[in-house]
Amino acid sequence: MTHALFQPIQLGSLSLANRIVMPPMTRSRASQPGNVANDMMAEYYAQRASAGLIVAEGTQISPMGQGYAWTPGIYTPEQIAGWKKVTDAVHANDGAIFAQLWHVGRVTHPDNIGGAQPISSSALKAENVKVFIDNGSDAPGFVDVVEPRAMTQDDINAVIAEYRQAALNAIEAGFDGIELHAANGYLVNQFIDSEANNRTDEYGGSVENRLRFLGEVVQAMIDAIGAERVGVRLAPFTSLNGTVDANPIETYTAAAALLNTLGVVYLHIAEVDWDDAPDTPVAFKQAVREAYQGVIIYAGRYDSEKGAQAINDGLADMIGFGRPFIANPDLPRRIAHNYPWAEHDPATLFGGAEKGLLDYPAYQKS
Numbered sequence: 001m002t003h004a005l006f007q008p009i010q011l012g013s014l015s016l017a018n019r020i021v022m023p024p025m026t027r028s029r030a031s032q033p034g035n036v037a038n039d040m041m042a043e044y045y046a047q048r049a050s051a052g053l054i055v056a057e058g059t060q061i062s063p064m065g066q067g068y069a070w071t072p073g074i075y076t077p078e079q080i081a082g083w084k085k086v087t088d089a090v091h092a093n094d095g096a097i098f099a100q101l102w103h104v105g106r107v108t109h110p111d112n113i114g115g116a117q118p119i120s121s122s123a124l125k126a127e128n129v130k131v132f133i134d135n136g137s138d139a140p141g142f143v144d145v146v147e148p149r150a151m152t153q154d155d156i157n158a159v160i161a162e163y164r165q166a167a168l169n170a171i172e173a174g175f176d177g178i179e180l181h182a183a184n185g186y187l188v189n190q191f192i193d194s195e196a197n198n199r200t201d202e203y204g205g206s207v208e209n210r211l212r213f214l215g216e217v218v219q220a221m222i223d224a225i226g227a228e229r230v231g232v233r234l235a236p237f238t239s240l241n242g243t244v245d246a247n248p249i250e251t252y253t254a255a256a257a258l259l260n261t262l263g264v265v266y267l268h269i270a271e272v273d274w275d276d277a278p279d280t281p282v283a284f285k286q287a288v289r290e291a292y293q294g295v296i297i298y299a300g301r302y303d304s305e306k307g308a309q310a311i312n313d314g315l316a317d318m319i320g321f322g323r324p325f326i327a328n329p330d331l332p333r334r335i336a337h338n339y340p341w342a343e344h345d346p347a348t349l350f351g352g353a354e355k356g357l358l359d360y361p362a363y364q365k366s
């Protein structure tokens, strides 16, 4: 039954060994100061290189793009060098790895962005959303986000240029490609979703207008590194970080059609996040399949049976297993042999060092 997950698949010019994806997971262990990927992270990803594709954790494209303390960036020479260690280690183990490029928009606090006011599509505060700060004087911890200011056309042009440069930096760092983080309530999502965008210019209002920023960012990155190295992550139905669309089926089917026209190499749909797990209607998945001809990845509470089923049903091409990859570095082998899966420790997900990152063993038969 699970063999569907082990059919090889082509992703642009990459021949992937299987259809199992390690989706992006923030682990907040970048070296300080400077938010630099490090040897510990290289070993963590190398341990998981038997995934057909790794999408590395959300990585800010600029200082303003950072939402949480200790997450890695990809805009300084030191950060690029840090990521090179990671990509070299994954490639040495025959893995493939994309970078997830991240701008959080309004989901941040001035303490994470040099004292500035956050930016978003609109001057709308995300309600009941907290981010993690480490300001050097108080104990690190969670605080409420603040009201952002609406981006001007100059801001929009500048952020598009940052995405473009980050894509180039990712290739310089040895990544096989990049995933635009347009999901989970961060900046691109703040343009797409109707309830987070009250602009009256060409970036707000109609679906076409709300998708304009997404399209311009993707086009800039494609111009820089080629469509076969650009994937996009969307989260149509979740309300993570307070971002909601009034008509998600219409909006996200149109997004899939736009990304098809642009020719991105994959579409990665986050179906759930944490406990926020709305149903993704089958009719929507069929509409996405019709609208978009590239590789489709789904993630969110999959087990091997359900993942294989989605591929056999023709709705998905690859499946992301998030939390399972944290405690099971050899997850593809466990799926192939039907070995049991270990549970991760929630206390060591974010921050800290090797514990909870590197010390989950491969399965051993007793």
Ligand SMILES: Cc1cc2nc3c(=O)[nH]c(=O)nc-3n(C[C@H](O)[C@H](O)[C@H](O)COP(=O)(O)O)c2cc1C
Binding pocket: 023, 024, 025, 026, 027, 057, 058, 100, 181, 183, 184, 233, 270, 271, 272, 273, 274, 299, 300, 301, 302, 320, 321, 322, 323, 324, 349
């Ligand atoms: C610790 C943790 C960190 C995460 N960080 C990110 C992230 O940086 N970017 C992202 O798009 N999704 C992130 N996610 C969501 C996962 O990619 C995935 O969609 C989610 O965990 C659901 O899949 P699962 O049920 O298999 O874990 C994170 C999830 C976890 C558990």
